[in-house]
Amino acid sequence: MARSTRSSTLETRSARLRLPVAKKPVFVKIAPGTGLGYRRNKTAGTWIARVSDGKRGNWTKALGHADDFDEADGTNVLDCWQAQEKARTIGRAEHSGHRSVKPATVAEALNAYDADLKTRGGDLANVRRVRVRLPDRLLTKTVALLTAGELRRWRDGLVTIVKPATANRTCRAFKAALNLATEHDERIVNRRAWQIGLASIPDAEQSRNVILTDAVVHEIIAAAYRQSHEMGLLVEVAAVTGARVSQMARLEVHDLQPDRNAPRLMMPTSRKGRGVKTVQRRPVPVPPSLAVKLRAFAADRPATAPLLLKPSGESWGPCNHSRPFARIAESAGQDPAEVTIYALRHSNIVRAIKAQVPIRIVAAQHDTSVAMIERTYSRFIGDHSDALARAAMLDTTEPHNGNIMPMHGSR
Numbered sequence: 001m002a003r004s005t006r007s008s009t010l011e012t013r014s015a016r017l018r019l020p021v022a023k024k025p026v027f028v029k030i031a032p033g034t035g036l037g038y039r040r041n042k043t044a045g046t047w048i049a050r051v052s053d054g055k056r057g058n059w060t061k062a063l064g065h066a067d068d069f070d071e072a073d074g075t076n077v078l079d080c081w082q083a084q085e086k087a088r089t090i091g092r093a094e095h096s097g098h099r100s101v102k103p104a105t106v107a108e109a110l111n112a113y114d115a116d117l118k119t120r121g122g123d124l125a126n127v128r129r130v131r132v133r134l135p136d137r138l139l140t141k142t143v144a145l146l147t148a149g150e151l152r153r154w155r156d157g158l159v160t161i162v163k164p165a166t167a168n169r170t171c172r173a174f175k176a177a178l179n180l181a182t183e184h185d186e187r188i189v190n191r192r193a194w195q196i197g198l199a200s201i202p203d204a205e206q207s208r209n210v211i212l213t214d215a216v217v218h219e220i221i222a223a224a225y226r227q228s229h230e231m232g233l234l235v236e237v238a239a240v241t242g243a244r245v246s247q248m249a250r251l252e253v254h255d256l257q258p259d260r261n262a263p264r265l266m267m268p269t270s271r272k273g274r275g276v277k278t279v280q281r282r283p284v285p286v287p288p289s290l291a292v293k294l295r296a297f298a299a300d301r302p303a304t305a306p307l308l309l310k311p312s313g314e315s316w317g318p319c320n321h322s323r324p325f326a327r328i329a330e331s332a333g334q335d336p337a338e339v340t341i342y343a344l345r346h347s348n349i350v351r352a353i354k355a356q357v358p359i360r361i362v363a364a365q366h367d368t369s370v371a372m373i374e375r376t377y378s379r380f381i382g383d384h385s386d387a388l389a390r391a392a393m394l395d396t397t398e399p400h401n402g403n404i405m406p407m408h409g410s411r
Contacts (some may be wrong), residue, residue, distance in 0.1 A: 012078075089145065126176070144190060152197040229297070238344045
């Protein structure tokens with residue numbers, strides 16, 4: 001740790017409170033190209049870092065309140081030594097190229113993450129769910145100054161307004177944004193702060209998948225067609241293929257292959273995960289009746305046009321289906337708070353498992369992993385494997401005399 005700089009003007013609260021209230025801060029140099037400033041206010045003063053930009057200019061950043069009246073907590077209220085350490089942290093640059101770049105705030109880190117997701121074709125909902133939950137005090141904070149304590153307090157508060165599983169998803173997206181900022185700025189050396197502060201909540205990912213009987217699925221499909229033909233097609237494809245809405249929205253007319261003995265859809269893979277993912281297409285079987293409906297709906301549209309459309313004629317978005325499907329579930333006698341369109345995916349996977357389709361094929365057709373299938377649907381896999389294992393089970397009942405084989409050997 002660097003040695004602190006002594007300053008009779010700023011070192012003690014009594015010395016600072018003797019300064020006149022002023023808009024212009026008083027600065028002391030604490031490292032090459034870095035200064036610590038104090039602005040005397042009517043209430044508690046403010047600590048400010050001033051860093052040279054290498055071009056005969058500088059930029060400043062507020063660090064927090066001074067411990068003029070309250071005891072320092074190392075986060076929002078700082079004594080002189082804590083303020084010096086924070087000023088050095090954001091002014092530190094291993095390479096001269098960083099000196100002209102002001103350290104990123106959390107809001108700027110989220111903007112960079114948003115741009116990265118757009119470039120990679122990722123799910124922009126990941127950054128949106130973080131933005132709407134972060135208070136201004138965190139959004140405006142420099143990433144390099146985040147502490148584990150304040151992040152943990154935010155995470156724990158999040159659990160009071162959303163489910164633990166949702167909190168974990170939000171924290172994972174937040175960590176991804178902060179990690180991206182770290183990769184682009186070597187001055188950010190506090191990665192451990194969010195590794196600890198945003199750690200996953202244990203036992204929050206218990207699956208609460210709703211599995212529907214075939215009869216209920218048929219009722220939901222019928223209710224969807226009563227709402228609109230377009231909604232009916234979306235719901236029926238979801239029920240038959242188990243695909244995500246994001247996948248179905250990217251289906252194109254040429255992905256329908258109806259002129260076969262066994263019609264199928266070439267379902268686009270999802271864009272989940274890190275890195276730039278090439279969207280591939282995998283064959284998923286559909287019944288002839290659905291293939292006929294889709295073929296008639298596609299009509300003479302171009303091969304690259306969307307196969308499924310909203311009633312307005314527009315393409316489906318990631319959340320366009322939510323409210324219409326809630327009305328469909330209610331119309332079919334289901335609780336819309338429990339039965340979402342994802343219940344059709346869960347039900348389709350379980351139907352395949354019970355039909356003794358190999359787990360590897362189930363995973364491939366539903367664009368997921370064997371590990372995810374085994375973790376999420378272990379109970380149904382256990383029921384299925386139990387039935388299969390019974391065929392090879394040893395019968396330990398008392399054998400009949402006629403079934404006893406004599407053993408020949410030396411006496």
